[in-house]
Amino acid sequence: MKQQSKDNYDSNLSRKEFLKIIGITGVGIGMFGLSSCFDKKNTLRFYGTGTLDIGDKWKQLETDLGIKLLFSDNGNDTGPIIANMLNGNAAYDFDIGGFQGGTERELALANKILPWDLSKIPNWEKTWDWIKEIPTCKVDGKQYGLPLVVNADSVIYLPDKIGGIVDSYEVVFDPKFKGRTAMEDAWINSAIFAAIYLKENSIAPIADPGDLTESELGVVMEFLIKKKREGQFKTFWKGWEDGVRLIKSQEVWAMTGWEPIVYEAQKAGIKAEYAIPREGYEGWSNDLVIHIGAEKRNLVDDVHKFANWELGGFYGCELAKQRGYIVPNSSSVDFAKESKKYDAAEQEKKLEHVRSKFLQNKGKVYWQNTRPKNYKLYEEWWSKLRNA
Amino acid sequence: MNQSFLNNKLFVFLTVIIAIPIIVIAALSFFATDGINQTSFSLEGFKEIFSSLRLNELLKISGRALIVCITATAISFFVAYLLVRNTSKYFQSFFFILITLPFLANESVRVFSWQYLLSENGLFNKILSGITGNQITFFNGTNIMNVYLVMIIACIPFGVFINAASLRTIPNIYWKASDDLNLNSLNKFWKVALPLSKFALLASMLVTFFISFSLSSEVNYLGGDTKISLRNLVLSLMSASKFQSIFSLGFVITILLFVFILLFKVFNRNKISLTK
Numbered sequence A: 001m002k003q004q005s006k007d008n009y010d011s012n013l014s015r016k017e018f019l020k021i022i023g024i025t026g027v028g029i030g031m032f033g034l035s036s037c038f039d040k041k042n043t044l045r046f047y048g049t050g051t052l053d054i055g056d057k058w059k060q061l062e063t064d065l066g067i068k069l070l071f072s073d074n075g076n077d078t079g080p081i082i083a084n085m086l087n088g089n090a091a092y093d094f095d096i097g098g099f100q101g102g103t104e105r106e107l108a109l110a111n112k113i114l115p116w117d118l119s120k121i122p123n124w125e126k127t128w129d130w131i132k133e134i135p136t137c138k139v140d141g142k143q144y145g146l147p148l149v150v151n152a153d154s155v156i157y158l159p160d161k162i163g164g165i166v167d168s169y170e171v172v173f174d175p176k177f178k179g180r181t182a183m184e185d186a187w188i189n190s191a192i193f194a195a196i197y198l199k200e201n202s203i204a205p206i207a208d209p210g211d212l213t214e215s216e217l218g219v220v221m222e223f224l225i226k227k228k229r230e231g232q233f234k235t236f237w238k239g240w241e242d243g244v245r246l247i248k249s250q251e252v253w254a255m256t257g258w259e260p261i262v263y264e265a266q267k268a269g270i271k272a273e274y275a276i277p278r279e280g281y282e283g284w285s286n287d288l289v290i291h292i293g294a295e296k297r298n299l300v301d302d303v304h305k306f307a308n309w310e311l312g313g314f315y316g317c318e319l320a321k322q323r324g325y326i327v328p329n330s331s332s333v334d335f336a337k338e339s340k341k342y343d344a345a346e347q348e349k350k351l352e353h354v355r356s357k358f359l360q361n362k363g364k365v366y367w368q369n370t371r372p373k374n375y376k377l378y379e380e381w382w383s384k385l386r387n388a
Numbered sequence B: 001m002n003q004s005f006l007n008n009k010l011f012v013f014l015t016v017i018i019a020i021p022i023i024v025i026a027a028l029s030f031f032a033t034d035g036i037n038q039t040s041f042s043l044e045g046f047k048e049i050f051s052s053l054r055l056n057e058l059l060k061i062s063g064r065a066l067i068v069c070i071t072a073t074a075i076s077f078f079v080a081y082l083l084v085r086n087t088s089k090y091f092q093s094f095f096f097i098l099i100t101l102p103f104l105a106n107e108s109v110r111v112f113s114w115q116y117l118l119s120e121n122g123l124f125n126k127i128l129s130g131i132t133g134n135q136i137t138f139f140n141g142t143n144i145m146n147v148y149l150v151m152i153i154a155c156i157p158f159g160v161f162i163n164a165a166s167l168r169t170i171p172n173i174y175w176k177a178s179d180d181l182n183l184n185s186l187n188k189f190w191k192v193a194l195p196l197s198k199f200a201l202l203a204s205m206l207v208t209f210f211i212s213f214s215l216s217s218e219v220n221y222l223g224g225d226t227k228i229s230l231r232n233l234v235l236s237l238m239s240a241s242k243f244q245s246i247f248s249l250g251f252v253i254t255i256l257l258f259v260f261i262l263l264f265k266v267f268n269r270n271k272i273s274l275t276k
Helices: A011-040 A055-065 A078-086 A104-109 A122-126 A187-200 A214-229 A239-248 A259-267 A292-296 A300-310 A314-323 A331-339 A344-363 A375-387 B003-028 B044-049 B052-086 B089-104 B107-118 B123-132 B145-168 B172-180 B185-193 B195-214 B217-222 B230-239 B243-275
Strands: A043-048 A068-073 A096-100 A146-157 A181-184 A233-237 A254-257 A281-291 A365-367 B031-033 B039-041
Touching: A043 A300, A055 A068, A055 A300, A055 A314, A078 A096, A078 A104, A078 B230, A096 A300, A104 A281, A122 A300, A146 A259, A146 A344, A181 A187, A187 A214, A187 A254, A187 A281, A187 A365, A187 A375, A214 A375, A233 A239, A239 A254, A239 A259, A239 B107, A239 B217, A281 A292, A281 A300, A281 A344, A292 A300, A300 A314, A314 A331, A314 A344, A331 A344, A375 B052, A375 B230, B003 B243, B031 B243, B044 B052, B044 B243, B052 B089, B052 B145, B052 B185, B052 B195, B052 B230, B089 B145, B107 B123, B107 B145, B107 B217, B145 B195, B145 B217, B172 B185, B185 B195, B195 B230, B195 B243, B217 B230, B230 B243
Parallel strands: A043 A068, A043 A096, A181 A233, A181 A254, A281 A365
Antiparallel strands: A096 A281, A146 A254, A146 A281, B031 B039
16 A cells, blocks of 8 residues: 655545455455355354363364364253243254253253254164163154263262262261261252152152152152251252362262262372262263254254264264263274274273163163253242252 | 433433333233243232242342441441541552452352362361361351351452542541541541441442342352352242243342432432531
8 A cells, every 4th residue: 555644645545545445345254254154054053061062173073074063052051041942042043952851842842942863863873772762852752852971970979988888879868977968059960869869768659750740849858958957968069160179178078969070089189989879870961952943044964964973983082081971872982993093991991881880770770850840849949948 | 512412312322221121121020921932911920029938038138138238338438448548549549459350350260269268178267277276167168157258358349449439539628627626536437437428338338239139159159058149049930931030030129229229319319408
C-alpha cells in the first residue's frame, strides 16, 4: 500500500484502497464460510461426558474415516444434560451424545434421540453379550443407547483402619465406623448402593435396586436419613477431587465410590483397596446416543460409522491408556496386538479385571439407572436427606 | 441532541436489557411444559417452592446468608474504617488490589485451597495440635463452622469496597470538628463514622446477603454432610424436570429484591426529608 502523508492525501485513492481491502476481506470470509460448509458433511459434534474425550487422538478418526470430531464436555450431571436436551438446543446442535445410562427412555419419548441401526455397526457383534442386554439402553425393543464404556462400582476402603478385608457394603453403615464413612452426594449412586445392601442382606424386600418403587424408595431413604442423623457419615462427597482428598487424607476409612479413586490413592502411597462386595456391584455404562440434529444434517450414516470405529479397537486402547476405562469387547486387545503401539498384556489385564467383576459373584450386578420411573421422588427424598 | 432524547434512548435500552428478562421469568413461572413443548397455565412451580421441604431449604439458605452478611458487613466496616482513617491512599490502593486477587481464581479452586487448611487433617488443626501438644480437630467438615468462616471471608472484600468508598466521602471538617471536641477514637467511630455510613452499611448488607445466598462450593466441599445450597436446590429441581419451579424461584427472589430496594428508597427519602 502506498504511503501517504497528510500533505498529499488523495481521498479517491484512499477510498479505492479501502474498497479493495473490504473486497478481499469479503471474498476471504466468503471462502472461509464455504469451506466450513464443505467440511460440515464430515464433521460430527459430540456432546459427551468428559471422560470419553481422547483429546488430540481424535485425529486418528480423521485418518481412518475422514470424519472430524468436535467434542464438547456435557458436565456429566444427568439433570442439566437432560434439561439441555429437552428444553435447550443440545439435541439439535450436536450429532451424537455420550451419557450415563438410563436417560434413553425419556429422551426417546421426547423424540430427541434416534434408535441405532445395528446392521450398520458390525463391531457391535463383538460386544459382550450381557452388555447387549442392559435394559435401560432399549426403549420399546429398539436400541437407543450403545454402551461404550462399562464398569462396576463398590466400596473404597483403608484396610489398616478398618482392620481387614471388606466384602460387604455393611462397612459403610457399621456404627463401629461412625463418622468415618461417606457416600456420594448423588442419589443415582448412593440410593442404589443402600438398596443393594438392604435387599441382599434381607433387611428390606426390594425387587430392583436400580428402579425402586415408591414404598421401597421410602424404606431406603428413611434408612439413610436415620444413619445420617446418627452421625454415621463424615460427609457426602462431591466430585473427583473431593473423593480423592477424603481417602488420601484418611479422614474417611470406607466410602462408596469410583474405582479410579483407589488407584489415585495408591499412587500417593496410601493403602487403599476396592471391595468385592458379596451383595454385588453397581454396574454402570456410558452410552452413545444419536441426537435428532444428526438426522437434520444428514449425518446419521456418519454417526453409525463413528460408533463402529469407537468399538473397533483403537478407541478402547486409547481410553484405557488415558482414563483406565474399557470398551466392553475384545477389539482393543486384538488392536493392541496388531498395532504394537499399545501394551496388549496390559489391555487384556484391564479388560479381564472389569469382566471378572461382572462375572464373579454369580454375575450379581445391579445396573445404575439415572432415570428410574420415580426419579422425581428420588430427587425429593434426596433433598429430605440433605435437610435431615 | 437534547437531554430528553438521550433519556428516552437510555430508558428503552434499560427496559430491553432489564425488564424483558424479568417479564420472561415471570411468564415462564406461570406456565408448565411437559418436555414435548406443550405448555399450559399452572401454579405448580409456586406450590413446589412453597412446599415445606423447599421452604425449609430456602429458610436455611436465607438464615445462613443473613448471619454471613451481618458478620461480613460488621468486619468489613471496621476494616474499611481503619483503612481510610489510618493509612495512606497508596496503601489503600495496594490493599484493594490484594483483596481482589483471590477473586481472579474460580470459586471452586478457592474453596479447594481452603479445604487443605480447614479439613480435619488440615494445616490449621496441625498448627493447633503442634502448639497444644494434643490432637486438635477444631476445624472439621462435620460442623458447619468452616462454611460460615469461608463465606464470611469471601464476602468481606465486597463490604470493604462499599464502606471504604462511603467513608472517603465524609467531609474532612467532621473529623476536624471531632478533634476539636476531643472525641477519642471509639467515639469518632460511633458518633461520626457509623451514623454517616448507614446507607453504605445497608448497601453492603444487601450485596453480601445475595452473594452468600448463592455461594455453593463452600457448602459442597466444606459442609460435611450438610449440603443445602441454592445451586443444589436448583440442580435438584432441574433433575426432577421441575423447570417451572426454577423460574418461580427466580420470580419470587426478583420480587423480594424489588420490594427490598423500594423500602430502601422510601427509608432513604424519609431520612433526607427529615434532615432537610
